[in-house]
Amino acid sequence: MGHLKGVNKTMLYTCGHKIPDSDSIIGAISMAYLQKELGHETKAVRQGEINPETAYILEKFNLKTPELKTNFAGCDLFMVDYNNYTEGPDDLKDANLVGIADHHKLGGLITSAPLEVWIRPVGCSNTVIKEMFDYYNVSIPKDIAGAMMCAILSDTVIFKSPTCTKIDTKACKELASIAGIEDFKSIGMEMFKVKSQVEGVPTRELVMRDYKNFDMYGKKVGIGQLEVVDLSIFDSVKDDLLADIKKLKAEDGNDTVLLVLTDIIAMGSQILVATDSPDVVEKAWDVKIENDQFWLKGCLSRKKQVVPFLEPAYK
Ligand code: MG
Ligand code: MG
Ligand code: MG
Numbered sequence: 223m224g225h226l227k228g229v230n231k232t233m234l235y236t237c238g239h240k241i242p243d244s245d246s247i248i249g250a251i252s253m254a255y256l257q258k259e260l261g262h263e264t265k266a267v268r269q270g271e272i273n274p275e276t277a278y279i280l281e282k283f284n285l286k287t288p289e290l291k292t293n294f295a296g297c298d299l300f301m302v303d304y305n306n307y308t309e310g311p312d313d314l315k316d317a318n319l320v321g322i323a324d325h326h327k328l329g330g331l332i333t334s335a336p337l338e339v340w341i342r343p344v345g346c347s348n349t350v351i352k353e354m355f356d357y358y359n360v361s362i363p364k365d366i367a368g369a370m371m372c373a374i375l376s377d378t379v380i381f382k383s384p385t386c387t388k389i390d391t392k393a394c395k396e397l398a399s400i401a402g403i404e405d406f407k408s409i410g411m412e413m414f415k416v417k418s419q420v421e422g423v424p425t426r427e428l429v430m431r432d433y434k435n436f437d438m439y440g441k442k443v444g445i446g447q448l449e450v451v452d453l454s455i456f457d458s459v460k461d462d463l464l465a466d467i468k469k470l471k472a473e474d475g476n477d478t479v480l481l482v483l484t485d486i487i488a489m490g491s492q493i494l495v496a497t498d499s500p501d502v503v504e505k506a507w508d509v510k511i512e513n514d515q516f517w518l519k520g521c522l523s524r525k526k527q528v529v530p531f532l533e534p535a536y537k
Contacts, residue, residue, distance in 0.1 A: 224257065224261035224262035225260045225261060225358075226257070226300075226338060227335075227338075228298075228318065228320045228335050228336070228337060229298045229318075229320050230298055230318055231296075231297065231298050231318075233263055233265055233297070233298070234262045234264045234265075234298045234299075235265055235266075235267050235291065235297055235298065235299050235300070236251075236253040236257065236300045237266070237267045237288075237291065237299060238250050238268065238269070238303040239269065239303055239304035239434075240269045240270055241269075241270050241432065241433055242268050242269060242271075242272060243276065243376070243377075244273070244276045244279055244372060244373045244376045245302075245373045245377045246302060246303040246304070247268055247272055247280070247287075247288060248279065248348055248370055248372070249303050249323065249351060250266035250267060250268065250302055251285060251369065252348060252351045252355075252362070252366050252369070253300055253323060253351055253354075254266035255362075255366055256351065256354060256355055256358065256360055259358075259360045260358060260360070265289070266289075267289050267290070267291035268287075268288045268289070268290055269290075269291070269292060272287060273417075273431055274417065274419065275376060275417045278413060278416045279369050279376075279413070280369070282368070282369075282409075283366070285369055292311055292312075293313055294311045294314060294316070295313040295317060296318070297318065298317075298320050299314075299318065299319050300320055300322070300323070301319065301322050301323075301324070302322075302323045302324065303325070303326075304326060304329070305322050305326060305328060305329050305341065306326075306329025306330060306331065307330065307331065308435050308436070309329075309435075319331070319333050319337055321337055321338035321339070322337065322339045322340065322341060323340045323341075323347055323350045323354065324340070324341045324350065325341065325342060325344050325345065325349070325385075326341075327525075340353075342389075344387050344389050344390050345374065345383060345387055346373055346377035346378060347377075348370040348374055348377075348393075349387075349389055349393040349394075351370065352370060352393040353389075353393070364400060367397045367398075367400035368397070368398075368401035368403060370393075371406055372409065372413060374394040375406065375409070375410035375413060376410075378391075378394075379414075379449060379486050379523075380486070381394075382486060382489065383522045383523045384526050384527065411451075414450070417448075418451050418455060420450070420455055421455070425459065425462045426466055429446050429466050429467060429470060430446065431446070432446060432447045432448065433445070433446040433447075434446075435474075436529065438477075438532065438536040439536040441478070441536055442477055443477060443478045443479070443532065444470065444474060444476050445480045445481075445524055445529070446479075446480070446481045446482065447481075447482040447483075447484060447524050447528075448481070448482070448484065449484040449486055449522075451485075452485065452487065453483055453485040453488065453492060456483055456492075463481055463494055464494050464496070467479040467481050468496040470496070471497070476496075477498050477499055478495070478496070478499060478532070479496045479497070480493055480495055480503075480528070480532075481493070482524055484522055486522065489520055490517060490518060490520055490522075491521040491522070492516075492517055492518075493515060493518055494514060495514050495516070496514065499536075502535045502536055503535070506531045506534075507531055
């Protein structure tokens, strides 16, 4: 018998959000391990294809890619790195949600029974999961620790993001030491170089690589983000990216689609805009959209510097 209340079935699934990033995939793996140690039969799964950065991390630490799973009706589920319906499986309402480990704003989930909830305003879900390991006094295997360290470096943009807290840097350093890694920042840079390889990648794949849907006061909004070490790599594809987000806006019935091109060295983002409400977008940051784009100095985080500005502008 495991420790979690409300687990009905033999298998407990751990899974992150749609269009999974490294935090979602590694979080599913680390949570599956933790819950297994706490007495449950677990399986880490994913809702979509993994991105090149995540593939790099999994290979580096010899971890298996979680299986694809998109139907959860009747299944016991511990979700990581999100807590809303839009980023969940389509049948999430029919799943038995037994736990959440996350670092996002509340997104309106309703459950039929009490559940274990670990949500903190930190830079990464794997930081929260590291605290869970400590709380339950479960030691973390080397390879999983290394991957969790990478997830924190990714989500916090190597500690540069305004979402990064002292709790994240502390967790990251402890995980690096468990993994026997000294120069973790150079591994972080290596990851962002992998992330920066956009040449030859189909335009739509780039737009969707780290893309989230939002409901902002009844309007559909899509926001993609690409974090790279040098924005000039987009010079040759920017027109294609713009054309594609316009197409995507029409296809999905969005009011706005933004593509946030983040330069992690220059510390800012070029925002490509496709919108039916340019006044709302301009009001959000007090900017002028020119040639369907604008520059946001200091902007690294969609969660903290994009969504909280755009959403109230729709009110
Ligand atoms: Mg995520
Ligand atoms: Mg995350
Ligand atoms: Mg991210």
